[in-house]
Amino acid sequence: MGDGKPATIYDVAARAGVSKSLVSLVLQRSPRVSDQRRQAVLQAIQELDYRPSTAAVSLAGTRSRTVGVVLDDFRNPWFVDVLTGLREALQDQGHRLVVADRFLNTGLDASPVEGFLSMRVEGIVIVGEPDTDLAIPASMPVVVAGGRAALPRADTVANDDRAGGRMAAEHLLALGHTRIGFVGATSAASAERLTGLEAGLAAATDPTAVPGSAPTPSVTGAPSVATAAPAAAPSVAGTERTADTARVAGAPSVVSVVLRGEPTEEAGARALDELLDTHPDVTAVFAANDVMALGAMSALAARGLRVPEDVSVMGYDDTPLAATAYVGLTSIDDRSVEIGRGAGERLLARIADPTTEAHETLVEPRLVARRTTAAR
Amino acid sequence: MGDGKPATIYDVAARAGVSKSLVSLVLQRSPRVSDQRRQAVLQAIQELDYRPSTAAVSLAGTRSRTVGVVLDDFRNPWFVDVLTGLREALQDQGHRLVVADRFLNTGLDASPVEGFLSMRVEGIVIVGEPDTDLAIPASMPVVVAGGRAALPRADTVANDDRAGGRMAAEHLLALGHTRIGFVGATSAASAERLTGLEAGLAAATDPTAVPGSAPTPSVTGAPSVATAAPAAAPSVAGTERTADTARVAGAPSVVSVVLRGEPTEEAGARALDELLDTHPDVTAVFAANDVMALGAMSALAARGLRVPEDVSVMGYDDTPLAATAYVGLTSIDDRSVEIGRGAGERLLARIADPTTEAHETLVEPRLVARRTTAAR
DNA sequence: TTGTAAGCGTTATCAA
DNA sequence: TTGATAACGCTTACAA
Numbered sequence: 001m002g003d004g005k006p007a008t009i010y011d012v013a014a015r016a017g018v019s020k021s022l023v024s025l026v027l028q029r030s031p032r033v034s035d036q037r038r039q040a041v042l043q044a045i046q047e048l049d050y051r052p053s054t055a056a057v058s059l060a061g062t063r064s065r066t067v068g069v070v071l072d073d074f075r076n077p078w079f080v081d082v083l084t085g086l087r088e089a090l091q092d093q094g095h096r097l098v099v100a101d102r103f104l105n106t107g108l109d110a111s112p113v114e115g116f117l118s119m120r121v122e123g124i125v126i127v128g129e130p131d132t133d134l135a136i137p138a139s140m141p142v143v144v145a146g147g148r149a150a151l152p153r154a155d156t157v158a159n160d161d162r163a164g165g166r167m168a169a170e171h172l173l174a175l176g177h178t179r180i181g182f183v184g185a186t187s188a189a190s191a192e193r194l195t196g197l198e199a200g201l202a203a204a205t206d207p208t209a210v211p212g213s214a215p216t217p218s219v220t221g222a223p224s225v226a227t228a229a230p231a232a233a234p235s236v237a238g239t240e241r242t243a244d245t246a247r248v249a250g251a252p253s254v255v256s257v258v259l260r261g262e263p264t265e266e267a268g269a270r271a272l273d274e275l276l277d278t279h280p281d282v283t284a285v286f287a288a289n290d291v292m293a294l295g296a297m298s299a300l301a302a303r304g305l306r307v308p309e310d311v312s313v314m315g316y317d318d319t320p321l322a323a324t325a326y327v328g329l330t331s332i333d334d335r336s337v338e339i340g341r342g343a344g345e346r347l348l349a350r351i352a353d354p355t356t357e358a359h360e361t362l363v364e365p366r367l368v369a370r371r372t373t374a375a376r
Numbered sequence: 377m378g379d380g381k382p383a384t385i386y387d388v389a390a391r392a393g394v395s396k397s398l399v400s401l402v403l404q405r406s407p408r409v410s411d412q413r414r415q416a417v418l419q420a421i422q423e424l425d426y427r428p429s430t431a432a433v434s435l436a437g438t439r440s441r442t443v444g445v446v447l448d449d450f451r452n453p454w455f456v457d458v459l460t461g462l463r464e465a466l467q468d469q470g471h472r473l474v475v476a477d478r479f480l481n482t483g484l485d486a487s488p489v490e491g492f493l494s495m496r497v498e499g500i501v502i503v504g505e506p507d508t509d510l511a512i513p514a515s516m517p518v519v520v521a522g523g524r525a526a527l528p529r530a531d532t533v534a535n536d537d538r539a540g541g542r543m544a545a546e547h548l549l550a551l552g553h554t555r556i557g558f559v560g561a562t563s564a565a566s567a568e569r570l571t572g573l574e575a576g577l578a579a580a581t582d583p584t585a586v587p588g589s590a591p592t593p594s595v596t597g598a599p600s601v602a603t604a605a606p607a608a609a610p611s612v613a614g615t616e617r618t619a620d621t622a623r624v625a626g627a628p629s630v631v632s633v634v635l636r637g638e639p640t641e642e643a644g645a646r647a648l649d650e651l652l653d654t655h656p657d658v659t660a661v662f663a664a665n666d667v668m669a670l671g672a673m674s675a676l677a678a679r680g681l682r683v684p685e686d687v688s689v690m691g692y693d694d695t696p697l698a699a700t701a702y703v704g705l706t707s708i709d710d711r712s713v714e715i716g717r718g719a720g721e722r723l724l725a726r727i728a729d730p731t732t733e734a735h736e737t738l739v740e741p742r743l744v745a746r747r748t749t750a751a752r
Numbered sequence: 753t754t755g756t757a758a759g760c761g762t763t764a765t766c767a768a
Numbered sequence: 769t770t771g772a773t774a775a776c777g778c779t780t781a782c783a784a
Contacts, residue, residue: 004515006496008761019771024763032769049513054494055431055440056761059776064431074459075696080450083480091483096491099475104459107467115472118430120382137425139380265701294702320451321697325641326670384777395755400779410753432777435760 007048016044027052054096058120065094067347068116071101072128077319078336082127082145085340093348095122102131111135123347126151141350145343146336148188153358155350157342159334160362161189161316165196166203167332167367168286168314173204173252176376177284177312182256183271183296184288185263193288193316194256201252255279263288268295269302276303283311283376290315290322290331297329297372308374318368328371338363383424392420403428430472434496441470443723444492447477448504453695454712458503458521461716469724471498478507487511499723502527517726521719522712524564529734531726533718535710536738537565537692541572542579543708543743544662544690549580549628552752553660553688558632559647559672560664561639569664569692570632577628631655639664644671645678652679659687659752666691666698666707673705673748684750694744704747714739 009027013020018037025033026041044050058064067090071079083099090097098119100112109115113134116124123141126134130151136142142154148161172180182197184190255278257271268287272295275282287293293315297307307313314330315322322329342361350356385403389396394413401409402417409417420426434440443466447455459475466473474495476488485491489510492500499517502510506527512518518530526532548556558573560566631654633647644663648671651658663669669691676687683689690706691698698705718737726732 006493010761020762021764021771021773022769025770028763034769037770051490051494053435053496053761054491055435055496056776057763059429059431059435059760059778060762060764061776062763074450074456083450087479091481094484096481096484099480103463104475105467105472108470108472114427115430117382118427120429120431269701291700294700298702321700324667324670324697325645326674326703386777396778397756397780398754401754404779408753413754429777432760433779435762435776436778436780437760438779 006053007050009050009052011048012041012044012050015048016040064120064122066096066098066119066121067123067125067351068112068119068121069097069099069125069127070112070116070130070134071099072131074101076128077321078146078317078334079127081336082340082343085337085342086125086145086344087340088337089341089344089348095348123351125343125347126154130154139354141347141354143343143347143350145339146334148192155343155346155359155361157339157346157361157363159189159339159365161192161365162196162199163362164316164332164334164365165193165198165286166200167196167365168193168316169197169200169204169252171314171330171367171369171373172284172286172312173201175284175312175373178252179279179282179284180252180254181272181275181279181282181285182254182258182288183268183275183285183292184256184258185267185292186258186260187263187288190258190263190288193286194254194258197286198254201254205251255282263292265291265295265298268292269299270295272296272299284373285311285313287313287315290317290319290329293329293331293372294321294327297327307372312373312376314373322368322370330370330373331368333366333368335363335365382429383426385426385428387424388417388420388426391424392416440496440498442472442474442495442497443499443501443727444488444495444497445473445475445501445503446488446492446506446510447475448507450477452504453697454522454693454710455503457712458716458719461713461718462501462521462720463716464713465717465720465724471724499727501719501723502530506530515730517723517730519719519723519726522710522715524568526734526736531719531722531735531737533715533722533737533739535565535712535715535741537568537741538572538575539738540692540708540710540741541569541574541662542576543572543741544569544692545573545576545580545628547690547706547743547745547749548660548662548688549577551660551688551749554628555655555658555660556628556630557648557651557655557658557661558630558634558664559644559651559661559668560632560634561643561668562634562636563639563664565692566634566639566664569662570630570634573662574630577630581627631658639668641667641671641674644668645675646671648672648675660749661687661689663689663691666693666695666705669705669707669748670697670703683748688749688752690749698744698746706746706749707744709742709744711739711741 009020009023013023022037023041026038104112105115113136126144127146129147129149130144142151144151144154144156146158148158182194184194255275257275259267259271261267285296287296293313297313300307300311305311316332318331318333321327322331385396385399389399398413399417402414480488481491489512502520503522505523505525506520518527520527520530520532522534524534558570560570631651633651635643635647637643661672663672669689673683673689676683681687692708694707694709697703698707718739
């Protein structure tokens with residue numbers, strides 16, 4: 001097919017011997033077009049390799065049929081799955097997805113959101129923790145997928161971190177572990193996961209203490225502080241540790257080391273060292289995420305401790321890293337595809353009726369047992 | 377800021393007390409505007425939270441100032457770096473980047489390229505191996521970044537896999553290894569890397585055999601078959617092995633196991649087993665990529681062999697996986713940022729002058745030594 | 753330096 | 769069931 005300037009609707013109309021309006025109707029699959037004309041138009045389209053200009057369509061039309069997806073970082077392993085879910089919910093409804101990370105078009109736009117507003121998207125999905133200064137107009141439908149810090153008038157669909165923490169507790173208890181370490185950082189997710197872990201242990205000790213494993217209905221943004229049995233005297237001075245739950249003799253107990261800062265591999269290693277320095281009898285470690293778990297495993301190896309023979313380790317997020325046979329990390333799958341699908345459906349609802357109240361949805365995670373956890 | 381319908385250029389013009397053309401001039405940073413008017417316009421823009429509609433801009437304007445980036449898979453770890461390079465080259469020149477993977481808008485468009493054509497992008501970057509049936513009009517500027525299978529009239533910017541293979545050879549030789557195994561799959565990249573490895577060893581044996589380490593100027597798409605000293609009789613029957621270079625007693629030698637299929641972790645493990653079953657005296661393994669290297673490491677661990685004490689292992693691509701402290705894999709960095717930047721610059725040149733001849737650029741890789749390789 | 757007016761390629765509203 | 773014709777929001781000659 002040769003190719004100078006792209007064909008326009010005029011070219012198609014001329015070739016098919018009809019008016020532009022008729023071509024437009026065919027394009028929109030209107031049933032009020034005679035089969036004869038339709039065929040002629042379709043053929044002309046084919047022959048001219050015609051493609052409607054999205055610019056013209058969204059300028060002239062009433063809707064852009066486009067939604068913008070803001071990723072915090074393309075490096076985030078789970079965004080791919082969220083995207084898959086979003087596609088399932090949105091694409092099939094005829095919406096075009098446009099993806100940008102925080103830096104994609106800086107220089108042209110102040111933020112990805114700026115760019116989306118210029119495109120007149122019909123809605124925006126924020127994947128991950130939203131920047132606080134995103135400046136989205138009140139009238140723009142927004143949903144946060146996978147983040148906890150809810151934006152003012154936005155729906156939220158996120159993993160139930162607390163439930164995940166409980167699952168970790170149940171898994172480790174079932175394997176016979178009673179002295180469990182937690183290794184985390186200062187994020188809401190980390191805090192929730194720890195809370196869940198503690199709740200799970202408490203439930204095992206005193207079945208009446210915690211209702212059950214139903215998803216926690218309310219999720220507050222405030223990081224929850226570890227609450228537990230009589231606190232042991234802080235034994236390590238000058239560290240960044242912020243929480244340390246002591247154990248009651250005999251009962252299952254959790255010792256937590258929560259470092260200030262990002263949940264990196266290096267932080268995981270440091271936290272583990274601190275954990276074992278103060279509590280050498282820990283037999284299982286639950287890390288706030290897979291990357292920290294990896295750090296913990298490095299630190300264990302450095303100490304000559306084997307995983308899982310000497311110490312069991314588990315992470316959170318079920319990243320590709322964890323899934324490799326080489327690492328084989330037991331982890332909690334946060335069901336990112338589900339989160340994406342849920343977010344897409346919520347956005348659709350909000351586009352249809354922007355006045356619907358903000359809604360928070362928690363997606364139940366799932367434990368994936370691999371090689372790094374074993375019976376005690 | 378309240379917000380009904382987004383403000384238009386008319387609103388701005390009215391509020392500033394000028395004509396729309398004047399506003400347009402200000403938007404385009406024309407110097408032929410009085411400071412007084414400019415201020416008035418700028419202020420009106422501010423107050424109305426005005427944002428030009430990209431649809432209208434690209435409809436009315438002569439150029440869309442947009443380039444489309446086709447990713448083969450969002451999961452590919454190096455695309456992020458390629459994107460960074462592309463940004464550096466394109467964004468700063470005022471081009472908007474639109475990213476899609478192979479499936480992003482299927483259902484609406486037949487392929488991501490379709491979507492880009494509808495948007496009237498000025499150029500397209502294919503990251504990774506291009507689908508053969510992409511159907512891009514001849515007049516559309518295209519460059520392939522990181523892929524080898526050159527499209528008809530497209531520039532290509534890719535890693536110099538052969539040079540990377542040579543670097544691996546030099547690294548392992550320097551560490552005292554002389555019996556080297558290669559673990560690969562059926563891809564052009566894998567073949568080139570093996571060829572480089574062999575060339576590197578040959579150069580060490582007979583310095584006159586290979587010119588040096590300058591980037592190979594010509595890259596053919598055809599997978600090169602291992603060529604070397606007198607071939608040993610294939611010792612393993614019924615396997616998928618396709619190449620097996622024998623060694624000359626005394627001289628450095630390479631034994632290669634190339635499995636048919638994808639270069640997965642599992643393939644890496646299988647290939648390593650086959651390698652050691654037939655050649656137990658290998659002391660170093662070079663894998664076609666990091667994922668296969670990981671598989672090889674798993675298989676080594678299963679055999680009770682330590683890395684790097686018993687066997688050194690290295691990969692290719694320098695993925696985040698390799699960079700974790702836990703894995704610490706020696707790898708070849710393919711300099712994806714450079715590749716992206718180069719691709720962006722080429723695309724710019726081709727947009728400026730579409731008649732320029734197709735050009736192939738090879739980017740010199742870089743070795744990153746970590747824990748998995750050690751002196752013999 | 754500023755304004756007027758004619759497109760750009762569609763959709764949408766009316767008539768026919 | 770079809771066809772004119774007026775938007776849509778902007779750029780771009782061309783005039784003033």
